[in-house]
Amino acid sequence: xxxIVCWGTWLILFAEMDEQRxxxxxxxxxxxxxxxxxxxxxxxxxxxxxxxxxxIGRLSRMDAMQSQQMALELRRRxxxxxxxxxxxxxxxxxxxxxxxxxxxxxIAEDRLEVQPDAVVCIQCAEGS
Ligand SMILES: [Zn+2]
Numbered sequence: 840x841x842x843i844v845c846w847g848t849w850l851i852l853f854a855e856m857d858e859q860r861x862x863x864x865x866x867x868x869x870x871x872x873x874x875x876x877x878x879x880x881x882x883x884x885x886x887x888x889x890x891x892x893x894x895i896g897r898l899s900r901m902d903a904m905q906s907q908q909m910a911l912e913l914r915r916r917x918x919x920x921x922x923x924x925x926x927x928x929x930x931x932x933x934x935x936x937x938x939x940x941x942x943x944x945x946i947a948e949d950r951l952e953v954q955p956d957a958v959v960c961i962q963c964a965e966g967s
Contacts, residue, residue, distance in 0.1 A: 865931050867955050868924050875921040882914045923956040939963055 930936040937946055939960035946960045957964070 861931055864936065864951060864955050865928065868928050872921060872924045875917050875924065879914055879917050882910055927956045
């Protein structure tokens with residue numbers, strides 16, 4: 840009887856910890872999504888304001904084009920990351936967050952800490 844009580848208490852504790860962990864990563868991901876959205880917005884304005892008018896020399900025009908290219912590339916990467924973050928938030932809602940999409944094992948906590956939008960575990964990410 841004692842054992843059953845302990846087991847039940849442990850399960851409740853475990854569920855609470857899981858809930859806290861879920862909320863923690865949800866907050867983290869939401870903050871990350873906000874940051875990315877803000878960056879994408881300001882980045883978008885930046886790329887639009889570059890105008891190739893004749894008042895700047897040929898070299899600086901090339902510089903401007905290059906930095907515009909880089910800004911576009913950065914924006915593309917941020918948009919991809921935003922998609923991953925949004926997907927991770929969806930996984931939190933449906934309860935599949937933290938599991939590897941390839942092998943199904945749990946993704947290590949420290950990996951999620953660094954990259955909360957990770958979809959696969961470190962073993963699968965490294966391709967081993
Ligand atoms: Zn895996």
